[in-house]
Amino acid sequence: MYNQKKLAGTLGVALLLWFLIGYILYPALKTVVVSLTEDGTISLVHYSRFFASEANISPLVNSIFLGFLTVIVCGIIGTALAFFIHYFDFPGKSIIDKLLLLPLMLPGIVIVFAFVQLYGESGLITKSIEWLFGLESKPYNFSGLKGILFVHAYTQYVYFYISVSIAIKHIDYSVVESARNLGAAKTKIFTSIILPFISPALISSAIITFISGIGSFTAPSIIGGGYRVLTTQILLSKANNYMEVAATQVVILTGISLFLFSIFRNYEKRAVFTSSVKGVAIQAVPIKNPLVRFLMLSTAGLLIVTILLPVFAILLMSFVKSETLMVNIFPRQFTCENYLEIFTRSRKFAPFLNSISMALLASLLGLAIAIPSSYLIVKTKLKIKWLVEMLVMLPWAMPASAIAINIINAYNSPNFFSMNSVLVGTFILLPLGYFVRSIPLMVKTTSISFQNLNETYIEASKSLGASQIQTFRQIVLPMISPGLIAGFLLVFVRSIGEYTISVFLYTPSNKPVSIAVVNGIFEYNIGLAMAYGTLLILITTILSSMISKFSTASY
Amino acid sequence: MGAVVLKNIEKLYSDTIACTDINLSINEGEFFTFLGPSGCGKTTILRLIAGFVQPSKGTIHLGNRDITNLEAEKRQVGMVFQNYALFPFMTVAENIAYGLKIQKKSKQERAERVEKYTEMVGLSGFEHRNISELSGGEQQRVALARSLAIEPKVLLLDEPLSNLDARLRDRMRSEIKSLQKKLGITTIFVTHDQTEALTMSDRVAIFEKGRCIQIGPPEEIYAYPANSFVARFVGDTNLFAADIRNGKASLSDNVTINLETPAAGRFVSIRPQDIVFSTAEDNRKNVFPARVESIQFDGISVEYSVKVDDMSFRLVILNTSTFCHEITVGADVHIAIPGKSLKILEN
Numbered sequence: 001m002y003n004q005k006k007l008a009g010t011l012g013v014a015l016l017l018w019f020l021i022g023y024i025l026y027p028a029l030k031t032v033v034v035s036l037t038e039d040g041t042i043s044l045v046h047y048s049r050f051f052a053s054e055a056n057i058s059p060l061v062n063s064i065f066l067g068f069l070t071v072i073v074c075g076i077i078g079t080a081l082a083f084f085i086h087y088f089d090f091p092g093k094s095i096i097d098k099l100l101l102l103p104l105m106l107p108g109i110v111i112v113f114a115f116v117q118l119y120g121e122s123g124l125i126t127k128s129i130e131w132l133f134g135l136e137s138k139p140y141n142f143s144g145l146k147g148i149l150f151v152h153a154y155t156q157y158v159y160f161y162i163s164v165s166i167a168i169k170h171i172d173y174s175v176v177e178s179a180r181n182l183g184a185a186k187t188k189i190f191t192s193i194i195l196p197f198i199s200p201a202l203i204s205s206a207i208i209t210f211i212s213g214i215g216s217f218t219a220p221s222i223i224g225g226g227y228r229v230l231t232t233q234i235l236l237s238k239a240n241n242y243m244e245v246a247a248t249q250v251v252i253l254t255g256i257s258l259f260l261f262s263i264f265r266n267y268e269k270r271a272v273f274t275s276s277v278k279g280v281a282i283q284a285v286p287i288k289n290p291l292v293r294f295l296m297l298s299t300a301g302l303l304i305v306t307i308l309l310p311v312f313a314i315l316l317m318s319f320v321k322s323e324t325l326m327v328n329i330f331p332r333q334f335t336c337e338n339y340l341e342i343f344t345r346s347r348k349f350a351p352f353l354n355s356i357s358m359a360l361l362a363s364l365l366g367l368a369i370a371i372p373s374s375y376l377i378v379k380t381k382l383k384i385k386w387l388v389e390m391l392v393m394l395p396w397a398m399p400a401s402a403i404a405i406n407i408i409n410a411y412n413s414p415n416f417f418s419m420n421s422v423l424v425g426t427f428i429l430l431p432l433g434y435f436v437r438s439i440p441l442m443v444k445t446t447s448i449s450f451q452n453l454n455e456t457y458i459e460a461s462k463s464l465g466a467s468q469i470q471t472f473r474q475i476v477l478p479m480i481s482p483g484l485i486a487g488f489l490l491v492f493v494r495s496i497g498e499y500t501i502s503v504f505l506y507t508p509s510n511k512p513v514s515i516a517v518v519n520g521i522f523e524y525n526i527g528l529a530m531a532y533g534t535l536l537i538l539i540t541t542i543l544s545s546m547i548s549k550f551s552t553a554s555y
Numbered sequence: 556m557g558a559v560v561l562k563n564i565e566k567l568y569s570d571t572i573a574c575t576d577i578n579l580s581i582n583e584g585e586f587f588t589f590l591g592p593s594g595c596g597k598t599t600i601l602r603l604i605a606g607f608v609q610p611s612k613g614t615i616h617l618g619n620r621d622i623t624n625l626e627a628e629k630r631q632v633g634m635v636f637q638n639y640a641l642f643p644f645m646t647v648a649e650n651i652a653y654g655l656k657i658q659k660k661s662k663q664e665r666a667e668r669v670e671k672y673t674e675m676v677g678l679s680g681f682e683h684r685n686i687s688e689l690s691g692g693e694q695q696r697v698a699l700a701r702s703l704a705i706e707p708k709v710l711l712l713d714e715p716l717s718n719l720d721a722r723l724r725d726r727m728r729s730e731i732k733s734l735q736k737k738l739g740i741t742t743i744f745v746t747h748d749q750t751e752a753l754t755m756s757d758r759v760a761i762f763e764k765g766r767c768i769q770i771g772p773p774e775e776i777y778a779y780p781a782n783s784f785v786a787r788f789v790g791d792t793n794l795f796a797a798d799i800r801n802g803k804a805s806l807s808d809n810v811t812i813n814l815e816t817p818a819a820g821r822f823v824s825i826r827p828q829d830i831v832f833s834t835a836e837d838n839r840k841n842v843f844p845a846r847v848e849s850i851q852f853d854g855i856s857v858e859y860s861v862k863v864d865d866m867s868f869r870l871v872i873l874n875t876s877t878f879c880h881e882i883t884v885g886a887d888v889h890i891a892i893p894g895k896s897l898k899i900l901e902n
Binding site: 454456457459460461462463464465466467468470471474475478479 | 605606607626627628629630631632633634636638640641642643644653654657658701702705711
């Protein structure tokens with residue numbers, strides 16, 4: 001009986017490792033091998049060619065430069081917002097606090113097009129400025145580095161905002177008071193107390209933002225114009241079927257990410273400030289001066305407008321007849337045609353259905369892997385758990401374009417992990433990519449469930465006469481399910497509007513909605529594209545609010 | 556035969572001994588306490604009785620039934636955990652009804668019992684509260700009601716008062732005790748707090764390093780500690796190694812005490828309240844000149860630390876209305892150690 005249990009456990013762990021190695025580690029290694037192969041022999045020629053050509057070096061430099069600028073811009077915005085929200089007391093701050101997280105949940109491709117509709121050459125804001133000031137030419141050039149940075153500023157400040165907010169909330173105010181008691185002035189308090197408290201948050205957010213900055217694909221590919229970065233070059237290589245070149249670019253990009261990510265993990269483990277006793281939380285300062293109060297409220301108002309403007313732009317444009325946009329500067333005629341088209345014509349509805357079913361599949365796969373993985377990591381003392389933890393966290397350091405190339409390289413030929421079949425060109429490739437991209441976040445979410453599941457609850461249930469099955473159904477399941485549901489929805493939300501992996505891996509038979517949005521734009525069917533966008537926003541915001549409800553419901 | 560009987564119980568964790576050679580017989584309706592420092596094995600034994608761990612050796616009987624290999628959920632043993640382990644997603648009433656639902660009691664019976672036990676622990680009106688809305692003391696009461704509601708044969712309490720503040724702890728102590736008396740339920744209480752053990756128990760078992768050293772009523776354990784560990788752990792004491800022969804105990808060259816009745820052993824224990832101040836002229840035996848080193852006043856009593864040559868003694872004098880605070884630090888005094896107050900211990 002006992003041995004049977006043990007055998008089943010060992011088999012389960014083996015199966016989990018087989019899957020994790022097969023779909024996370026092996027594809028990455030396969031890409032390394034491809035990058036080192038020329039005509040069937042091992043060679044460094046792709047690397048020497050890469051570093052010899054200016055055409056390759058400049059995207060690399062551009063990527064790194066973009067990463068740095070993203071960190072600086074997002075660092076300033078995110079940190080300033082965190083202090084603004086948590087240091088001062090003003091009406092509406094809790095709404096803004098929630099709103100500020102919105103850009104994280106909206107599909108990137110939808111945001112990029114919202115920005116194009118607002119600030120692009122014929123964007124609503126651009127045209128309004130031209131009209132207001134009677135300008136002959138456009139007031140600014142949105143495409144290129146500036147445009148990318150603008151989008152990054154909107155989408156990626158969130159890491160800084162969240163982690164600095166948490167750090168501020170954890171500042172023990174009695175430490176500040178004791179510094180004042182010891183005679184420290186306000187600036188001294190900031191540099192000697194506040195800054196050390198938030199600097200771990202700043203450093204880790206900087207690393208994460210840099211990784212996501214250099215891995216960013218959506219904004220550079222749509223509005224990058226002449227500003228070429230490594231991720232867009234990877235797609236170009238893949239499209240031209242230079243898979244060795246693509247592999248080399250992926251290895252270089254992943255190498256940088258992985259290096260920084262390992263620093264981040266090390267840092268994360270060391271730099272945790274814990275106060276030994278329960279501290280006093282920081283008190284938000286109420287603003288009494290009417291002028292300052294007015295300024296604060298205007299800033300808050302402006303923030304709300306800036307955050308919501310892209311959403312309104314999408315919503316507005318989704319009701320516009322695409323043809324009329326050619327004639328009028330501002331949209332005049334509104335219609336529900338775009339929505340009708342999606343819901344009545346099966347060819348237009350298909351991308352939507354595809355995305356839902358593929359996101360669902362990715363989420364289910366995520367659950368199937370995240371539950372045993374987080375259980376193993378949190379609740380057991382197995383020696384093998386470091387490997388499981390490393391494997392599930394690895395995709396965090398992989399840009400989406402790298403994940404896609406890895407999967408292509410690994411599954412364009414039959415092998416042990418795919419049960420001897422070729423997966424490239426099949427439906428499953430996209431959900432697989434979505435799954436790999438989200439598994440680190442999912443495991444983090446589900447791990448919290450298991451951390452909260454204290455052993456004494458199970459013992460208490462048993463001592464009250466409940467059998468193992470009754471205990472599992474009535475105690476364990478209710479305790480872990482909020483975290484599991486939150487994780488499930490998280491993968492779904494991140495997958496349904498996903499663009500980068502989709503553009504690398506989709507086939508005509510499983511075209512996802514993000515690709516349909518892009519196609520719509522390029523066919524000047526803007527209204528339809530925006531209707532897709534609105535539906536995506538609707539789904540992701542509803543599910544996101546459910547996620548936050550479930551994650552706060554964890555015990 | 557007792558309500559709970561442990562015979563030759565031993566529990567090993569890989570190569571460390573959690574407890575060994577445990578033989579206990581707990582009587583029906585008795586309030587029985589396991590007392591010992593942390594890591595002495597007392598909680599392990601409680602968990603053995605609850606069925607969360609299996610003994611490496613020995614048997615456990617509940618009444619006439621051998622439950623050594625019975626699963627925890629079939630033992631009908633109620634347990635209150637140190638951290639209460641209340642199910643956080645259930646209300647007070649749902650927590651209390653949980654075990655009854657498992658027993659497939661009818662809805663009406665569940666409601667009646669929930670009412671009965673919430674009232675018993677003084678939480679009427681709290682039935683629909685969430686656990687997170689309760690204070691520590693209230694959570695403690697829910698945990699108690701939950702384990703009593705299944706009307707178990709034995710109630711196990713694992714340091715249930717350790718998470719409460721001092722005042723509340725005192726109150727819960729007497730409430731638990733009176734509840735136990737009223738229900739007449741066999742109760743095993745685990746604690747490291749000697750006050751809890753002495754005030755609540757019918758009998759106490761003292762544990763040290765996985766072994767049971769002494770079992771007896773609180774008064775007996777206090778008056779006749781089995782060894783120097785018990786003497787020190789239960790109540791405060793002055794403990795000395797001594798040369799004991801011919802009806803005298805020599806603590807040092809200058810301190811030799813005449814014993815009331817001859818005894819053999821290597822240690823003497825003298826309770827601080829047994830030593831009194833004396834005057835030099837007093838011709839009583841066992842009077843020694845001493846110097847006051849420190850004084851600690853705690854309201855009910857005053858504790859003096861005095862030195863006779865190099866030997867330190869502690870005295871506790873009750874602060875009655877006739878007590879005078881004349882003695883100050885550094886004063887030269889005399890102390891009297893009555894011969895009958897000496898407990899001679901073998902080890």
